[in-house]
Amino acid sequence: MKEEFASLYKDQPELLFQIMKQLYYMHEGDIDYAFNLFNQLTERIGKSSLDKRLFIELHKKMPYSKSGQQHIMNDLYRDEVSILVVKNSHILITSNQNVSSFFPYLLEKNHNYFVCDFSSNDYFWLNQLKSLAIN
Secondary structure, X not given: OOHHHHHHHOOOHHHHHHHHHHHHOOOHHHHHHHHHHHHHHOOXXXXXXXXXXXXXXXXXXXXXXXXXXXXXXXXXXXXXXXXXEEOOOOEEEEEOOOOOOOHHHHHHHOOOOEEEEOXXXXXXXXXXXXXXXXX
16 A cells, blocks of 8 residues: 555555445446556555565465466465465465464565455454564
């Protein structure tokens, strides 16, 4: 999120989630409006830079691998399989855990990440998640 919107919605993440959810489920005919509003709220992600930094930091870790555009955490100890894909506009994480091992690394890169899970109606500021310890 852009800094000004992170500050504005810091204490009211439910409002930001509702905006993001409406954008996510917007009808195809309103896609231009949704795209413009999304661009006003968010910063573009340096995709190749973030991809490289994640790989450099994680490639020596045992449960980590990278296949194409997918960063993969397969941690048997934590019973976690998480797949992260960096896009220019967002980061997609698919995981069998509520808290992905990728979260601490992402938080080091940017303190304004807003996590949305539209299917579960779950959301939070990544910097407000308490259980983020890097192993």
